[in-house]
Amino acid sequence: xxxxxxxxxxxxxxxxxxxxxxxxxxxxxxxxxxxxxxxxxxxxxxxxxxxxxxxxxxxxxxxxxxxxxxxxxxxxxxxxxxxxxxxxxxxxxxxxxxxxxxxxxxxxxxxxxxxxxxxxxxxxxxxxxxxxxxxxxxxxxxxxxxxxxxxxxxxxxxxxxxxxxxxxxxxxxxxxxxxxxxxxxxxxxxxxxxxxxxxxxxxxxxxxxxxxxxxxxxxxxxxxxxxxxxxxxxxxxxxxxxxxxxxxxxxxxxxxxxxxxxxxxxxxxxxxxxxxxxxxxxxxxxxxxxxxxxxxxxxxxxxxxxxxxxxxxxxxxxxxxxxxxxxxxxxxxxxxxxxxxxxxxxxxxxxxxxxxxxxxxxxxxxxxxxxxxxxxxxxxxxxxxxxxxxxxxxxxxxxxxxxxxxxxxxx
Amino acid sequence: xxxxxxxxxxxxxxxxxxxxxxxxxxxxxxxxxxxxxxxxxxxxxxxxxxxxxxxxxxxxxxxxxxxxxxxxxxxxxxxxxxxxxxxxxxxxxxxxxxxxxxxxxxxxxxxxxxxxxxxxxxxxxxxxxxxxxxxxxxxxxxxxxxxxxxxxxxxxxxxxxxxxxxxxxxxxxxxxxxxxxxxxxxxxxxxxxxxxxxxxxxxxxxxxxxxxxxxxxxxxxxxxxxxxxxxxxxxxxxxxxxxxxxxxxxxxxxxxxxxxxxxxxxxxxxxxxxxxxxxxxxxxxxxxxxxxxxxxxxx
Amino acid sequence: xxxxxxxxxxxxxxxxxxxxxxxxxxxxxxxxxxxxxxxxxxxxxxxxxxxxxxxxxxxxxxxxxxxxxxxxxxxxxxxxxxx
Ligand SMILES: Cc1ncc(C[n+]2csc(CCOP(=O)(O)OP(=O)(O)O)c2C)c(N)n1
Ligand code: SF4
Ligand code: SF4
Ligand code: SF4
Ligand SMILES: [Mg+2]
Numbered sequence: 001x002x003x004x005x006x007x008x009x010x011x012x013x014x015x016x017x018x019x020x021x022x023x024x025x026x027x028x029x030x031x032x033x034x035x036x037x038x039x040x041x042x043x044x045x046x047x048x049x050x051x052x053x054x055x056x057x058x059x060x061x062x063x064x065x066x067x068x069x070x071x072x073x074x075x076x077x078x079x080x081x082x083x084x085x086x087x088x089x090x091x092x093x094x095x096x097x098x099x100x101x102x103x104x105x106x107x108x109x110x111x112x113x114x115x116x117x118x119x120x121x122x123x124x125x126x127x128x129x130x131x132x133x134x135x136x137x138x139x140x141x142x143x144x145x146x147x148x149x150x151x152x153x154x155x156x157x158x159x160x161x162x163x164x165x166x167x168x169x170x171x172x173x174x175x176x177x178x179x180x181x182x183x184x185x186x187x188x189x190x191x192x193x194x195x196x197x198x199x200x201x202x203x204x205x206x207x208x209x210x211x212x213x214x215x216x217x218x219x220x221x222x223x224x225x226x227x228x229x230x231x232x233x234x235x236x237x238x239x240x241x242x243x244x245x246x247x248x249x250x251x252x253x254x255x256x257x258x259x260x261x262x263x264x265x266x267x268x269x270x271x272x273x274x275x276x277x278x279x280x281x282x283x284x285x286x287x288x289x290x291x292x293x294x295x296x297x298x299x300x301x302x303x304x305x306x307x308x309x310x311x312x313x314x315x316x317x318x319x320x321x322x323x324x325x326x327x328x329x330x331x332x333x334x335x336x337x338x339x340x341x342x343x344x345x346x347x348x349x350x351x352x353x354x355x356x357x358x359x360x361x362x363x364x365x366x367x368x369x370x371x372x373x374x375x376x377x378x379x380x381x382x383x384x385x386x387x388x389x390x391x392x393x394x395x396x397x398x399x400x401x402x403x404x405x406x407x408x409x410x411x
Numbered sequence: 412x413x414x415x416x417x418x419x420x421x422x423x424x425x426x427x428x429x430x431x432x433x434x435x436x437x438x439x440x441x442x443x444x445x446x447x448x449x450x451x452x453x454x455x456x457x458x459x460x461x462x463x464x465x466x467x468x469x470x471x472x473x474x475x476x477x478x479x480x481x482x483x484x485x486x487x488x489x490x491x492x493x494x495x496x497x498x499x500x501x502x503x504x505x506x507x508x509x510x511x512x513x514x515x516x517x518x519x520x521x522x523x524x525x526x527x528x529x530x531x532x533x534x535x536x537x538x539x540x541x542x543x544x545x546x547x548x549x550x551x552x553x554x555x556x557x558x559x560x561x562x563x564x565x566x567x568x569x570x571x572x573x574x575x576x577x578x579x580x581x582x583x584x585x586x587x588x589x590x591x592x593x594x595x596x597x598x599x600x601x602x603x604x605x606x607x608x609x610x611x612x613x614x615x616x617x618x619x620x621x622x623x624x625x626x627x628x629x630x631x632x633x634x635x636x637x638x639x640x641x642x643x644x645x646x647x648x649x650x651x652x653x654x655x656x657x658x659x660x661x662x663x664x665x666x667x668x669x670x671x672x673x674x675x676x677x678x679x680x681x682x683x684x685x686x687x688x689x690x691x692x693x694x695x696x697x698x699x700x701x702x703x704x705x706x707x708x709x710x
Numbered sequence: 711x712x713x714x715x716x717x718x719x720x721x722x723x724x725x726x727x728x729x730x731x732x733x734x735x736x737x738x739x740x741x742x743x744x745x746x747x748x749x750x751x752x753x754x755x756x757x758x759x760x761x762x763x764x765x766x767x768x769x770x771x772x773x774x775x776x777x778x779x780x781x782x783x784x785x786x787x788x789x790x791x792x793x
């Protein structure tokens with residue numbers, strides 16, 4: 001335990017999975033209403049919450065609905081009258097919920113949702129992949145992506161702070177199985193710290209009430225719909241500083257912070273860097289250290305903590321000092337590249353001294369990505385910088401072309 | 412029983428709204444809100460009611476109103492009810508949904524909320540088709556009816572949602588009609604003070620969708636009851652009771668001829684003798700069934 | 711950061727003066743009227759004023775001219791006339 005933590009009187013350390021960390025954070029955030037529907041690897045979040053409610057006499061309501069669409073509808077209904085609302089899902093569940101997710105984004109309601117990342121079918125697949133978590137970035141939500149269980153807990157609390165402030169709902173993504181089912185120690189701040197960070201008893205002018213009635217979400221003429229969307233765009237765009245600031249304020253209270261929108265690792269003198277999100281960042285960091293030692297490559301890691309707001313400002317500052325960036329995407333935009341790589345390229349295109357950007361796709365459906373894979377990315381980036389190999393639209397990590405030939409049938 | 416003169420003066424749904432002339436749903440909504448008063452939250456899925464309430468930045472509703480996607484209203488209302496409970500606010504939550512949002516796309520959601528016995532009042536205004544999209548069949552559309560997607564007449568009978576709702580074991584199910592406004596008003600008053608999931612289905616003519624002259628909406632709703640096309644009843648704690656306006660029409664000889672009802676509406680113009688026979692058979696069967704259920708515990 | 715949200719407020723005439731939609735208008739014959747307020751109860755538009763003595767009048771600014779009131783009046787005290 002750090003000195004700051006001791007000073008702040010924080011002593012509650014628990015060894016938990018990231019799913020339990022989510023559930024604990026939801027309890028500590030004093031969420032009023034939860035919409036619950038099971039899907040792996042998210043299910044245990046709801047099991048923990050139900051257990052807390054039934055054994056600890058919480059005043060939280062958990063609505064065990066008949067679909068994810070309804071789970072998000074429950075969260076929306078609750079948030080619309082000013083309650084603190086939460087739900088969680090993954091994969092197929094998110095797709096089934098999609099209509100509601102978009103609607104809540106348009107509704108400007110401060111809902112927080114955890115997505116334990118998982119690939120989507122067909123075919124049926126349980127393994128980890130980030131495509132699901134990234135989808136709501138186009139749906140009017142903020143999307144944050146912590147690296148480990150402690151950060152998962154802290155990010156859920158930070159998410160409520162950001163959502164309450166901006167009236168933009170927030171997704172907190174966490175790596176399915178890799179984090180959701182792995183235990184790590186986390187430290188839980190005093191309840192009073194959390195209460196002061198995300199107070200509930202504040203005016204909520206956005207909430208429906210019978211004394212000052214208004215209508216929420218009715219039709220709008222096309223001459224102002226663009227302005228509705230603009231205002232969501234603007235608010236998310238302007239939130240880059242807010243995400244930084246909220247993380248710093250959290251540090252003041254708990255001694256923990258994560259770099260705000262981006263965690264920068266060994267970037268001071270770096271020539272090449274990997275952009276990565278979530279739990280594999282640890283491996284990428286290890287690889288950066290290794291290639292520095294082994295080959296003297298000046299390698300660093302840019303861990304995106306925030307995908308929406310997309311940290312255009314900070315990324316530009318970092319990138320202008322780099323020669324090449326490899327974006328490792330555990331997702332894909334079919335036929336084009338990694339989803340984050342396409343955004344990185346968009347964000348950096350106008351930079352005067354922009355680095356080369358190479359898109360890497362791997363780890364889909366839970367396929368292993370190891371430290372050596374990240375080391376290889378660094379060495380390739382170095383070769384690209386040195387002009388020994390060229391940039392490809394996409395470089396695949398761990399792709400087994402022989403398997404494609406042997407299992408698939410030509411028709 | 413409330414008389415017409417006893418209906419409150421207060422209006423909660425304002426003039427100058429987006430409904431078509433003669434719209435049945437607004438007759439229903441106006442009087443439902445009179446019964447509920449101002450301590451009510453309304454939840455409305457995609458439907459004609461999304462348009463009738465008028466567009467941003469205005470609204471014709473003077474009670475708080477949450478719009479939701481098509482299938483989501485019963486779940487959004489569940490979240491609202493639970494939130495109000497936690498926050499210690501004591502208001503009625505009312506879903507105001509069309510037949511499409513209830514019988515079809517929203518059925519799983521409605522069934523889920525009913526099975527959980529959420530403490531809310533679910534009202535389905537039944538205009539027997541998807542009117543918002545321009546008049547397309549729903550499972551509430553009666554046999555033989557012309558709609559944009561049943562150009563030669565619908566092949567299937569209307570789905571019996573009130574009995575399906577009753578089978579959930581909820582405390583209150585009722586059918587009502589905009590033509591019997593005090594019967595409707597009293598059913599809402601009764602349901603308002605009950606706890607748990609309450610389902611009320613209101614027959615609500617649609618003038619353009621039914622190819623019905625605008626002045627005939629109430630008249631046609633009255634005929635729907637008098638011909639046995641739309642029996643009014645309550646199922647309170649499992650006990651079935653035919654409502655007063657329908658009492659006389661359970662007997663075939665008392666019922667008005669179906670053609671009295673059909674001839675007002677263009678949506679039935681194409682019906683042939685044999686189509687009418689089939690519909691009559693359905694009316695006879697359902698009336699007999701309801702007569703045999705009257706006064707009995709049915710779930 | 712400025713946080714702005716859309717809100718739709720209750721207002722009469724939310725889609726404008728719907729009286730303009732009318733092709734014929736209801737006219738109450740107060741001599742015939744028996745003050746049963748049936749027309750008021752069934753008006754889809756909330757455009758019949760009901761007074762304390764149960765006499766009625768039409769709000770022509772918003773009345774859409776559907777004719778339901780005339781059709782339902784038990785003593786034919788409302789006539790629809792060309793507008
Ligand atoms: C998911 C989805 N599918 C289709 C639609 C298009 N849609 C809007 S309203 C509607 C029909 C509504 O019918 P009903 O519930 O009977 O209400 P009514 O319009 O008759 O009042 C449809 C199909 C939609 N809004 N959302
Ligand atoms: S289409 Fe029918 S239900 Fe819809 S507003 Fe017009 S009359 Fe009413
Ligand atoms: S014509 Fe229709 S809208 Fe006008 S007052 Fe009569 S019932 Fe109301
Ligand atoms: S319905 Fe006819 S008699 Fe009754 S109040 Fe209206 S105008 Fe008068
Ligand atoms: Mg309908």
